[in-house]
Amino acid sequence: MPESARGIGERLRQARIRAGLSTSEVGTRLKMPTHVIEALEREDWAKIGAPVFIRGQLRSYAKLLGVPVDAVAESVAVPAARATELVPRTYTPRVQRLAEQTARRLVYVVITATIAVPVWLATRSHLDTRVDAVSLDSNADLNLPPAQDAATSRVSGPASAPAAQSQAPLVASITPMPPRTAPASDLTVSFSGESWVRLTAPDGSVIEQALVQPGQQRVFQPGQIGKAVLGNAQAVSVRHRGQTMDLTPFIRANVVRFTVSSDGSLQPVDR
Known part of the structure; x- marks a missing residue:
């Protein structure tokens, strides 16, 4: 079969074999799980996730093996993700x-x-x-x-x-009740580019799993977030308790992953 007729997954697999690398060795170099490498070679996109994740991982794999990066965009036909309708957990009719x-x-x-x-x-x-x-x-x-x-x-x-x-009148003074103030936000996530997100509560329930568009923002109060996975790390900005966070410790393969501990601090995810 001519090389131009092969799928991108088969081309990557042949390039890996020629380089004498196993899938586990490639996963170690790219800091990806082995099953993700195998899914990329089989072109099993459903087991990987959102299109922004798939294209980013394919580019990293192709760059490692010396396969032209332009071939990735030309060969991959990934179905567009459908954004889920979000319903705030604190919604009041x-x-x-x-x-x-x-x-x-x-x-x-x-x-x-x-x-x-x-x-x-x-x-x-x-x-x-x-x-x-x-x-x-x-x-x-x-x-x-x-x-x-x-x-x-x-x-x-x-x-x-x-x-x-x-006969001077006496005036009774009634002091009005002070207005209630909203609680300060604990975590603010801003997006300057398209990014796939998966946000879960401390009990493991999914709060949001969708493709977020540029210019959007998510604000959460203490105790709302347990774990966050944010794609396209360069387009993500996180403010925690009013301070802009350095996301370098939380980035793996262009994906930001962190958990929120019981005391409210951010911790990186091992995998």
């Missing part, structure tokens, strides 16, 4: 959010009324008592009957000044 906001407002109104109404009633009762007492005292000084018009009592001059001063 809009109706529920509106109900909670309405309930909080009602509680605030009830608390305000419970405090303000008794204060207002007590203040008004106190003022009415003071006004009646001052009016009676003024009428007695002028020998006027209590039922006389209030305007006549004002002719007393200086005697009416304390009554006017005593």
Whole structure:
């Protein structure tokens, strides 16, 4: 069979045999598992993962054996990955959010009324008592009957000044409740290029497994992430607790892999 008619997997296998290398030796040099090397030679793409992983591993393999890298892009027809629809784990329906906001407002109104109404009633009762007492005292000084018009009592001059001063209203101050602040993010992953991601929770359940487009970002709170696998390492940026991380210790074959320990620190994955 002419070499141009062979698949890329067979061409890599023949090049490996000519170089006198075993699949385990190639895996050691490329820091890839042996079963991935064998799957590349069989062109069994389903056992490897996303297209971005497959093309990157094929380029590394071809470069090691001296096979032209351009042949990889021309020979491989990898089906495009379909991005999965993400549903946030902390999603709250809009109706529920509106109900909670309405309930909080009602509680605030009830608390305000419970405090303000008794204060207002007590203040008004106190003022009415003071006004009646001052009016009676003024009428007695002028020998006027209590039922006389209030305007006549004002002719007393200086005697009416304390009554006017005593009528200053008392204002009850109700301090509004401070707004609740959202918790600070623990882990932020930004993508400047196309990247395949697989994110799992501490209990092993898959949070996201999809092909992420450039310009997207993922933000997680403490305890949400247990393990992360991020393809196309050069296009990935990770901020942990507000600090930009050096991803060099976590990169293997152009893939970022790390786990989040119980104390929140990032640890590299052995394989």
